[in-house]
Amino acid sequence: MDRLQAMSILIKVVELGSFSAASKSLNIPLPTLSRKISELENKLGIRLLHRTTRKLSLTDSGYDYIKACKSILEQVEEAESKAKGEYLEPRGDLVITAPVMFGRLYVLPIVIEFLSLYSNINVQLLLSDRNINLFEDDVDMAIRIGKLPDSTMIATQVGRMRMVTCASQLFLTNHRVIDSPYDLTQLSCISLSTAMTTPYWSYKIPDSELTAHIDILPRLTVNDNDSAVNAAIKGVGITQQLHYQVKEAVDKGDLNIILTEFEPDKIPIHLMHRTGKYLPQKIVNFLEFASPKLMNRLFELSC
Structure with missing residues (x-):
C-alpha cells in the first residue's frame, strides 16, 4: 500500500467533498479510490470518514489525521524540491495569485519582466477576486489587498491603497x-x-x-x-x-x-507565501525582484 498516495487521495476527497469529484480530479477510477481509503482505514484501525448518501465528513480521528497528513506531504514536497535543486538555483514552476484587476495592471508586467531574466522558471498567474487558499490549491505566493487574518503565512507589505x-x-x-x-x-x-x-x-x-x-x-x-x-x-x-x-x-x-x-485609512497590500524552514530559490528571487517594483508602483499611485 502506497501510504503517501492514500494520504493525498484522502485530502483531495475531503477538499472536494465527495469520492466522485476526487476521482475525476485525480483521474483515478472511483472503485480504486474508494478501495485506497478503505485500505488506509483498515491499516490504521479507525474510521476516518462519515459516509452518507447526502454528504461526507471527517470523524474526530479523521480531522486530526488529515492535519498530520498535510504536514507530512508538505515536508515530502519540500524534501523533493530540495533534492531537485530548487533550493540551490531558481528553477521550476512558480504559482502566484492576485486580484483580477490589480494582477492585470500591476503584477503581470512584473511577471513578464521576471520571466525574461529567469529562463528556468515557469509562472502560473491565477487572477481571482476570491482569496485562494495557498495550501489547498498548491499556490506559492499571493498578493493580498486588505488586513490579513492571523495565520502561519509570511507576509511582506509592499504598499497601501486609498x-x-x-x-x-x-x-x-x-x-x-x-x-x-x-x-x-x-x-x-x-x-x-x-x-x-x-x-x-x-x-x-x-x-x-x-x-x-x-x-x-x-x-x-x-x-x-x-x-x-x-x-x-x-x-x-x-x-x-x-x-x-x-x-x-x-x-x-x-x-x-x-x-x-x-476617506478611511489606507488599505495594506502584502506579498504572502507559505512558511518553511527553507524557501525555494524561485520564491526568494521573485520576492526580491517583485517587492521593490510593487512598492514603487504603489508609491507613485499614492502621490
Missing part, C-alpha cells in the same frame, strides 16, 4: 452638493456584491478617531469592479472603489473623487 468615492461630473451637476458621507443615504449609489465586500461604506470623521458606517441606497448592484466604474462614468450613481480601480477614469476626467477629507 479607498475613494467617485461620481461623474454629470451626476454631480444634476444633484445637490455632497458635503458629508451622510448625504449618500439620499443619493443613488452603485454597490458591489462579492465575497470581499460589506453592505456599508466606511468613512473617517475628521479630527476624531471615529468611523462612520454608511448604509447606502444601491440603485445598481454588480459583482465586478469594472461594471461599477463604467456605470458611474455613465452617471448612474456614486461608487466607492480602491484608487487603482478608478485611476484611469479619474485621470481622463470621466470620474471625480469626492469626500476626500472623509
